[in-house]
Amino acid sequence: MSGKLTYKQSGVDTKEAQAFVSDISTHVKRTQQNRKLHQAFGLFAAAYDLSSYSEPVIVTGCDGVGTKTEILFELDMLETAGKDLVAMNVNDILTTGGDPLLFLDYLGISNLETERPRITRLVAGMCDYLQDCNCILAGGETAEMPGVVPENIVELSGFCIGCAEKKDLIDPTTVTTGDILIGYKSDGFHANGWSLVRRVIEENPDVISESDLRTLLAPTRLYHDVVNDMRSMNIIPKAYAHITGGGLPENLERFLGDYGADLVIPAWDNEGAQKILAYVDEHDRFNTFNMGIGWVAIVKPEDVEQAVKAGPGGTVIGTLRPGHGINVTVK
Amino acid sequence: MSGKLTYKQSGVDTKEAQAFVSDISTHVKRTQQNRKLHQAFGLFAAAYDLSSYSEPVIVTGCDGVGTKTEILFELDMLETAGKDLVAMNVNDILTTGGDPLLFLDYLGISNLETERPRITRLVAGMCDYLQDCNCILAGGETAEMPGVVPENIVELSGFCIGCAEKKDLIDPTTVTTGDILIGYKSDGFHANGWSLVRRVIEENPDVISESDLRTLLAPTRLYHDVVNDMRSMNIIPKAYAHITGGGLPENLERFLGDYGADLVIPAWDNEGAQKILAYVDEHDRFNTFNMGIGWVAIVKPEDVEQAVKAGPGGTVIGTLRPGHGINVTVK
CATH class of the missing domain: 3.30.1330.10 (PurM-like, N-terminal domain)
Structure with a gap:
């Protein structure tokens, strides 16, 4: 044919x-x-x-x-x-x-x-x-x-x-005043905020070396290690949050309702990320990137001592209080 | 800042x-x-x-x-x-x-x-x-x-x-010689084969009017009407097939194993489709498009009389025989 x-x-x-x-x-x-x-x-x-x-x-x-x-x-x-x-x-x-x-x-x-x-x-x-x-x-x-x-x-x-x-099932509606927020380290920017990162690099081509950039592009951390360890310890958290686009504020506020927290997080120990952040608006950096904390567990005070040891990289970052809103400052 | x-x-x-x-x-x-x-x-x-x-x-x-x-x-x-x-x-x-x-x-x-x-x-x-x-x-x-x-x-x-x-659960491994294939009408090319349709239109811009093209672009038919009617009639088919890319041969052969059929289907009563098909290789049209049959039920012979009435547009198109392979001819 x-x-x-x-x-x-x-x-x-x-x-x-x-x-x-x-x-x-x-x-x-x-x-x-x-x-x-x-x-x-x-x-x-x-x-x-x-x-x-x-x-x-x-x-x-x-x-x-x-x-x-x-x-x-x-x-x-x-x-x-x-x-x-x-x-x-x-x-x-x-x-x-x-x-x-x-x-x-x-x-x-x-x-x-x-x-x-x-x-x-x-x-x-x-x-x-x-x-x-x-x-x-x-x-x-x-x-x-x-x-x-x-x-x-x-x-x-x-x-x-x-x-x-x-x-x-984990039920985030059970959170209450005095519950503790534990943050777990991220492995970089993960897969959020890259439009902004790309724009910084475009406007400032020498800000970061290719080898630093490759480190910064490490895959998003899989937090099954934290979750499995919590189970082994028989800890049932009140809530978990995956910190993606919108950063700590948006990803916690979306389910916290009338509760909030004033978080203090460690300085982000990531050279490449810090080089990029120097060119980013101070407000937007907290509302776009995970800022070194890719996963949050909210637990009862009596579970904290064990829960910080779940997976690597856990640290207490705040306490739940009445009043909507998440504020973040760096230690 | x-x-x-x-x-x-x-x-x-x-x-x-x-x-x-x-x-x-x-x-x-x-x-x-x-x-x-x-x-x-x-x-x-x-x-x-x-x-x-x-x-x-x-x-x-x-x-x-x-x-x-x-x-x-x-x-x-x-x-x-x-x-x-x-x-x-x-x-x-x-x-x-x-x-x-x-x-x-x-x-x-x-x-x-x-x-x-x-x-x-x-x-x-x-x-x-x-x-x-x-x-x-x-x-x-x-x-x-x-x-x-x-x-x-x-x-x-x-x-x-x-x-x-x-x-x-429907179990396609129960099909056997003598089972009947019933085809149900499609509403056009559905969502497969459009790279080929577009190429035909590009090379032959006058082949089809915009109004014919709009008719040909009708949404893929949802076959829940056939499935619901079968249930109401207490008919459990041996298998269903959704005829997408690869046409009747590929979508039936993929689960029929050592069985096959020589199908005879009605001429496709769709003016726009026929205008496109005139420019398509005779072999590829059956292995790319649904050719007017978007859904197939395979049933026991005793269920045929009722099953062709499920949803609109049902018609017997063939009988299962030993031997791999689906051949299609138009009535």
Whole structure:
């Protein structure tokens, strides 16, 4: 049928898609060493059996890596982008007291043939983190969209599903005056505020060396270590907060209602971050970045002594008081 | 602090994000008229209580709208993009026998202030379809990514979670020789094969009028009507298939194993589609498009008479035989 168009001629190659599924299969298997899928349904949907729970409540969230991806791709740090995607989603699930069970990723690219090696590395990074927290890579979509997605860009979003027994759900409405806020160290800016970081670097190209920048681009810390240690110690916190865009104020105020706190945090021991912060508005830095604290647990006073030892990097940063609002000062 | 950069100056406006959440709140409420979320956890993750199920199995999938979005945005058909996103995901969940319970969306845009009216319409379209199938808009992420997402483009992906009692899961491994395949009409190309359609239109600008094109862009049909009718009739099909990219052959072969069928389908009663198909390779049209059949149920012979009446547009298209492979001819 000469003169008639094939799907491949329009820029979509279904054989490449099958080859990609094969490329990532060993990585996907790494995420099913303990937990297993129930049935795969010829790939229309993945199934997971919750019948061992007596009163299951599922928890779910969705997130991306934001404009950090652009710098990560420029510096060929694909594995880091995969880890960031997982951590941004899994940490949100961990705030509920639920176990992260299933993760799905969406990758939008311009051309699968040219991008296959890069997105395979991205998925490998995802699976490193998923394996760490015992969460299955249950599915995903790799969409080849010539003309829609710019070349060398990977559109990236992720979704995570967790589950908890109803009685074990963390209930942030139980917080009260006198509860203690414990902050846990971040590993850098994580995956928030990079539009601002990029702008600082654009306007001040010599502010930071490439090696400092690479350190600053470390993947978002996965806080399953803190959560697992709390469980081992039989501590049930009143609330957890994942400190993302909006910083400590916005991420705590969103659930604290009529309570607030005057936080005092340690100076951020991160040379690269400090170089960037010197060019950022003093108010916005606290309302954009995590400022060295990527995770907060709110606990009863009697649990503090143990809880600061959960995971590495815990420190008391404040006490809950009546009155809305989070203020932050540096020690 | 003159001379120091704010987050807004770098292109990200957190106040706009709050305003957008307010814009869509009435639409989101429409999706919670029957089912309700259990707890919202200050928005880190949404929770849904499954404790009324005795042996719950959750089912999940992730999909986008592909390059169809580009034409939809050019023609300002934002609501259709939202409906497509929901249908592409919900239909996959429906293949398992599970109820679609929770939906989450990811929207990546260049500028929230300029895009707010458009993405509000997109979410309204999503909620129309979600309301139809009683599925909650449980969360999502709207990522403002100046410099990464091109202007006027909305990166779009969705994610759906359903649940079934373990005993009610549809099990495609039960198919056997003599089972009957029933096809149900599609509403157009749905959201697959648009890279090829766009290429045909680019090379042959006069092939189709704008009004024919708008008809062809009708949202992906949501097949909850077929599934609900089957339940009312107490018919449990052996399998369902959602016919997306790859057409009837790929979407049936992926779970049929050593069985196959020689399908005879009705000529596609869609003027716009026929005009496009005239320019498409005869082999690729069956392996790219749904060719007028967007959903297939495989049932026992004794269930056929009733099952063809489920939802509108059902017709017998073939009988399962031993031997791998799906061949399709037009009546």
